[in-house]
Amino acid sequence: MNELKTMYQYAVNVTESLQSSEIYDEHSDADDQAMVAYTFGVLNGYAQKHHLGAEEIHAVMVRLISEHIGYPVDYSESLIQFMISCTNKEVNESIYIIIHKGLDQYLEEGTTVDFQNEYTMILNDIKAVIEPEQAPKRINMAARINPNK
Known part of the structure; x- marks a missing residue:
């Protein structure tokens, strides 16, 4: 159980x-999805190093996305299931690449890594493709429940 707490805290530190x-937009789902994909890759490296399984990664990621990032x-x-499916390059090549960037960065550098520089490059690439006004925006829970209001 202590391993899960340690892994969760590491994931919080990464996020x-x-x-x-400086270019992260806290209201952009695209920025958050890239962050989740990258962190998922990092945690896969973390799990390999600490001999943890897929269940532990799944549990930590769901908690991270809901408690720390703020999604229901x-x-x-659903998002973590999508990330898992994206470990198959044919599902979504962009997410696959981001996951592997996080994994590779962790495996190459270890636990004390400045992940921010690589993530900023990823966001720059995403923002070059998606017009800022077209990027999906996060909506609050009330709007998700009652989209017509």
């Missing part, structure tokens, strides 16, 4: 580092 990027639990579950 806080990524969120401190059902969305967090």
Whole structure:
């Protein structure tokens, strides 16, 4: 159980580092999805090093997405299932690449990595493709429940 707490805290530290990027938009789902994909890759490297399994990664990611990033639990579950499916390059090549960038960075550098520089490059690439006014924006829970209001 202590391993899960340690892994979760490490994931929080990674996301806080990524969120401190000067171009990170806290209201952009695209920025958050890139952050989740990158962190998922990092945690896969972490799990390999610490002999943890897929269940532990899944549990930590759902908690991270819902508690730390702020999405509803059902969305967090769906998002992590999507990330898992994206470990197959044919599902979504862009997300696949971001996951592997996080994994490779962790495996190459270890636990004390400045992930922010690489994430900023990823966001720059995303923002070059998606017009800022077209990027999906996060909506609050009330708007998700009652989209017509």
